Amino acid sequence: MTYGGYSESIVVKEHFVFSVPSNLNLAGAAPLLCAGITTYSPMRHWGVTKGKKVGVVGLGGLGHMAVKFAHALGAHTVVFTTSPNKKDDALSLGADEVVLSRDADQMNNHAGSFDFILDAVSAEHDVNAYIQLLSSDGNITLVGGVDKPHAVSAFGLLFKRRSISGSLIGSIAETQEMLDFCGKHNITADVEVIPIQKVNEAYERLLKSDVKYRFSIDMKSLKSS
Amino acid sequence: MSTTQLDSKSYGQYNAKAYSAGSPTSPLAPTIIARRDPGEHDVRLEILFCGICHSDLHQIRNEWSVMPTVYPCIPGHEIIGRVTHVGSAVTKFKPGDIAAVGCLVDSDGSCPECQAGLEQFCPNMILTYNSPDAHLGA
Numbered sequence: 384m385t386y387g388g389y390s391e392s393i394v395v396k397e398h399f400v401f402s403v404p405s406n407l408n409l410a411g412a413a414p415l416l417c418a419g420i421t422t423y424s425p426m427r428h429w430g431v432t433k434g435k436k437v438g439v440v441g442l443g444g445l446g447h448m449a450v451k452f453a454h455a456l457g458a459h460t461v462v463f464t465t466s467p468n469k470k471d472d473a474l475s476l477g478a479d480e481v482v483l484s485r486d487a488d489q490m491n492n493h494a495g496s497f498d499f500i501l502d503a504v505s506a507e508h509d510v511n512a513y514i515q516l517l518s519s520d521g522n523i524t525l526v527g528g529v530d531k532p533h534a535v536s537a538f539g540l541l542f543k544r545r546s547i548s549g550s551l552i553g554s555i556a557e558t559q560e561m562l563d564f565c566g567k568h569n570i571t572a573d574v575e576v577i578p579i580q581k582v583n584e585a586y587e588r589l590l591k592s593d594v595k596y597r598f599s600i601d602m603k604s605l606k607s608s
Numbered sequence: 609m610s611t612t613q614l615d616s617k618s619y620g621q622y623n624a625k626a627y628s629a630g631s632p633t634s635p636l637a638p639t640i641i642a643r644r645d646p647g648e649h650d651v652r653l654e655i656l657f658c659g660i661c662h663s664d665l666h667q668i669r670n671e672w673s674v675m676p677t678v679y680p681c682i683p684g685h686e687i688i689g690r691v692t693h694v695g696s697a698v699t700k701f702k703p704g705d706i707a708a709v710g711c712l713v714d715s716d717g718s719c720p721e722c723q724a725g726l727e728q729f730c731p732n733m734i735l736t737y738n739s740p741d742a743h744l745g746a
Contacts, residue, residue, distance in 0.1 A: 384678050384681075384737070384738055384739065384740060384741055385713060385734060385735065385736060385737050385738065385739045385740075385741045386626060386628075386641050386643075386682035386737055386741075387658075387664075387682050387683045387684035387685055387687075387736045387737030387738075388655055388658035388683075388684025388685060388686065388687035388709070388736065388737075389626055389627040389628075389636070389658055389664075389682055389683055389684040390624050390625065390626035390627075390641065390643075390655060390682060390684070391624050391625045391626070391654065391655060392624050392643060392652060392653060392654050392655055392689070392692070393624075393643065393652070393653055393655060393687060393689070393709060394643050394644050394645070394646050394650050394651070394652045394653075395650065395651055395653070395709050395713050396649050396650055396651075396713065396714055397649050397650065397651050397694075397695075397697075397698045397699075397700060397701065398649075399709065399710075399712055399713050399714065399727075400651045400653075400700070400701060400707050400708070400709055401707060401708040401709070401710070402700065402701075402705070402706075402707060402708075403688060403706045403707060403708050405706070409656055409657055409688050409706065410657045410688075412657075412688050412708070413657040413658055413659040413686045413687065413688045413708075414659035414661075414686050415686070415708075416659070416685065416686040416687060416688075416708050416709065416710035416711070417659065417661045417663070417685050417686045417710060417711055418659070418661065418686070420710060443662075444659075444661065444662065505662055528662075528663065528666060528672065530671065530672060530673060551728050551729070552710065552711045552712070552728045553728060554725050554726050554727055554728055555712070555725075555727050556725055558710055562708065572659070574659070576657075579627055582627060582636050582660070583635040583636055585660055586660075586665050589660065589662065589665060590665075597659050597660065598659065598660040599657050599658070599659050599660070599686075600657065600658045600659070600660065600684075601656075601657060602655045602656055602657060602658055603656070605625050605626075605627070605638075606625070608625065608627075608638045
């Protein structure tokens with residue numbers, strides 16, 4: 384079987400290897416290769432740009448990258464969260480507004496107004512609450528790997544010809560484009576650097592969302608294992 | 609998109625330190641794995657940083673019914689490294705360069721998706737971990 388990056392080295396066909404802009408912090412650049420491209424690709428596909436209203440659901444590893452990209456692409460960026468204490472963090476990442484998703488009044492104020500929503504939640508949740516916030520031809524793209532099937536209201540989609548999609552990472556060319564975009568805008572993930580000896584502890588913290596926003600393993604720690 | 613063809617040649621190999629999971633319930637622990645020696649189109653990286661993705665945790669705990677885990681499992685697909693070796697046909701990289709690897713390490717290059725430059729939808733794509741390894745065996 385193929386073996387991943389929790390290792391001191393790897394051998395990969397050139398076509399699947401990317402150049403990294405020299406201005407980027409390397410620990411923070413690592414998460415661009417999954418969290419970054421997974422959020423960048425659907426935004427490019429669905430035309431996120433200046434003048435669009437874009438929502439981001441879930442402010443974790445993927446969500447925080449989505450906020451940075453939506454902001455850098457010039458969109459009006461709205462973060463949905465269940466935690467009031469994430470508001471300041473969301474604003475400092477580049478959000479223009481923060482909506483508490485458990486507050487029905489706040490949600491209703493945004494009904495039918497979004498061009499695009501990126502749903503980066505990997506736990507079970509109700510996507511219909513977000514579908515009703517989409518404008519005509521608006522799209523919500525799921526990037527969270529929720530194993531249990533979602534229940535989706537047909538009428539929520541029929542009205543306003545809304546759509547729901549998935550997206551999986553991005554192409555090789557688009558990944559290089561994303562890295563170059565990050566170089567130009569000096570975008571990296573916010574990371575907590577850990578030695579590999581703390582990886583199991585990091586998993587437990589990840590399950591509690593106790594990281595802002597991604598762990599990055601300093602692989603030179605592996606030399607002493 | 610003419611550069612890739614699923615390559616099933618066998619190569620020499622070397623040992624590398626890694627962290628692996630042996631079962632859905634065991635913690636990650638140090639191990640030694642075999643890596644292939646770089647072929648003419650290959651780049652070998654010394655890994656400097658690897659991000660922790662929630663996918664890593666899902667995979668080592670075998671939580672995705674569509675992608676069952678084969679153990680031992682060595683996760684990690686957010687890779688930044690320094691190039692240490694390049695094959696004779698490599699043109700974009702040289703030793704010392706900073707480079708990156710993501711979730712894919714190969715695709716067939718011939719399917720409609722690959723021809724359209726959408727390797728991430730190739731039915732025969734090879735993921736960075738937990739995919740069959742054509743070089744060193746499954």
